[in-house]
Amino acid sequence: MRLSSAIAVFSLLTILLSGCGGGPRPRRAAAPPDDARAYRQCMAEVGKLDVQVQPLPDRTFANGCSATHAIKLVAIGIPITNLGAMKCMTALPFMQWVRQTVSQQAETTLGKPVVKIESFGTFACRPKNNVKGADLSEHGKANAVDIAAFVLQGGRRITVLKDWNGPDPQARAFLRAVHQAACKRFNIVLGPDANAYHRDHMHFDMGMGRYCR
Template sequence: MASWRVPASLAVMALPLLLSACLFGSGGGEKRPAPIRERAKGPITLHGPTPRETQQCFTDLSRSGIRYSPIPDRDFGGGCVVLGAVQLLDIGVPVSGIKSMRCPLARAFAGWVRFAVAPAARQILGSDLVRVESFGTYACRAIVGRPESATKLSEHGLANAIDISGFVLKDGRRITILRDWQSSDPDVHRFLEAVHGSACKRFATVLSPRYNAAHRDHLHFDMGRGPFCA
């Protein structure tokens, strides 16, 4: 019976293709971007002069009667760097879940709570605001909710974003984004529309449940690129 052989020249030409298939084929060997995460050894403290803009922001907080503590500049790895940040201690209303925040974000957030949320609660809902609930500020991670952004650093990784989940009133009511964003109570609906609209005037980016399912339970505010309001 006659035998069939591949000419040596064709075999040599096919070798790079076979190797390529092994490296980049469907067997899962292709290189993927490393996940965004903090370095295992912990953050590195950065030493340098405080920019004039940050100094002015600190002054603005003090003049507004806001109690805060400056936080040292730190590089956490993975692109997560926190510069010119503060820990808010007292803005007049307790806020749960907040960690370090870049000063401009802290300034905008304190102004929003004091001059938008608190008055809206009193005027629309007839009760004083006694607590703001959040899912936090700093988190070294990528943007969530959009597959094409899975390798892009979130503003949370720069302590430049905060997620608000709800509000507690003096009369005992607790209004949450998850439960009440589509509330049939006209006053609750008007309150949430008012605080959302005010946020769009203070922060660079505002994302609500209207944006995508990942934001069904919170309002995302950041001072990154913008303006964008959804």
């Protein structure tokens, strides 16, 4: 695991903060001791993996958004688009899902490895489902990630939108297998069967409760 230089961290932080669309200026977070302990334990587990990550400074915002105990996933085995800040305690099961589930399921079900995963992102300072007046999304806490598509060796692209209920039974089986595997790692997993908001992606987070749909 390689740490970034101060300049690289500052650049990444600037990109991260721009996701709040000119909202309140960030301030350093005073995280609860239990969270700090969980973060240390998480980083120790990450250090056992053959991955590259960059720790990010803690930040909170006056409107309730935060990115505390977050890391940037640099190289985790399969390239993934649009990843920003993600809490270590969410990033760890995500990396395990990518490395242990996605690759195996693709080979088993589709006969080819996944060479790229397309995401809709991680940290985003917004309410749930972008609905005005709704509670803060777990994305607003850097505690969630949305997965939209998988690109196979050779260029075939499997998308949640077109293939979840598409004509190819192998593509359907693959998407459902990785979805169900995610349910064993994350507290909340939402896909097209959950509601119309998730018709084009799978949402994973480590929020309160347990729900898989």
